[in-house]
Ligand SMILES: Nc1nc2c(ncn2[C@@H]2O[C@H](COP(=O)(O)OP(=O)(O)OP(=O)(O)O)[C@@H](O)[C@H]2O)c(=O)[nH]1
């Protein structure tokens with residue numbers, strides 16, 4: 161074969177390789193955009209509480225592992241530290257890197273700031289925390305990276321210390337009511353189910369009020385949880401008045417001598433002001449008869465990050481929120497929302513949800529939480 165013939169063969173070969181490469185690239189891009197799981201992982205809308213209905217359960221559970229593990233390999237229950245693996249990835253990563261440094265330089269501050277913001281601690285708290293630490297470094301009180309991290313840890317715990325995190329019930333006779341509020345999909349009904357089991361195990365007598373009359377399935381879901389703990393569930397008709405369901409439940413509890421009514425509410429109605437008005441009414445009517453509302457617990461989904469803060473403000477305006485339950489901390493990289501809620505709104509976080517199972521609800525412990533978030 162002459163030299164021009166072999167040049168042609170080379171050209172054809174190069175052309176074929178190029179065409180193959182472009183084809184592979186095109187195919188991989190196509191399958192990536194067409195993947196339904198990736199498409200579903202769109203970031204949570206920046207303003208979901210404008211209309212609570214826009215926080216769909218799909219986005220709310222966005223970051224959750226499909227099959228959360230209930231126990232470690234050796235069968236023991238997984239610790240909070242294990243379950244907060246994702247949240248730790250943000251702050252713990254920065255902390256690990258800072259601990260590996262020989263001095264506190266500018267990049268140390270940058271890394272800590274980035275880690276805290278990634279965990280959704282919030283700009284205000286982050287500036288405040290790091291500002292205080294900077295002053296201590298500038299004054300010569302802190303000179304080494306490990307002392308800096310120890311101080312950061314202590315400051316974070318101090319910010320959460322001292323709040324009353326107990327769940328109140330009344331001292332006198334008559335039913336106490338714990339009302340659960342929050343946008344749809346955050347975990348209200350699941351939290352009631354978990355608490356129903358916990359309180360029953362402690363010997364408290366309880367019954368459940370299916371105050372979410374917006375969807376028929378809501379009462380079904382609550383009934384399943386009630387059956388699990390052997391508790392009566394007071395229900396109304398779909399689309400019925402949530403206040404009258406809660407009122408009936410309180411009267412039933414009073415008649416039976418039951419201590420506690422756990423009242424579910426809808427996470428969405430036709431529009432936001434409906435929801436807030438309805439909640440205020442439920443709160444009032446719950447106390448019209450023999451009951452006293454001793455807790456109004458706002459449930460926030462940790463995976464929605466700083467949106468939780470907006471929700472807390474809005475619900476706080478409609479009804480006096482006495483505590484926050486932060487759910488889905490097991491699958492969230494944004495556990496820092498706890499700081500924003502507590503320090504900016506002064507509402508104590510009382511419980512955290514770390515899974516979908518009945519035992520996956522734990523009292524909030526600041527030191528344990530900071531350890532889990534910051535790492536060793
Ligand atoms: N991984 C994880 N999932 C949770 C947790 N809490 C609730 N979930 C899940 O979140 C989803 C929504 O929970 P629900 O209890 O139905 O939420 P809700 O606030 O009652 O929702 P609406 O009734 O629509 O207002 C369910 O699939 C729960 O299993 C948690 O702490 N961790």
Ligand SMILES: [Mg+2]
Pocket residue numbers: 348349350372378424
């Ligand atoms: Mg519900």
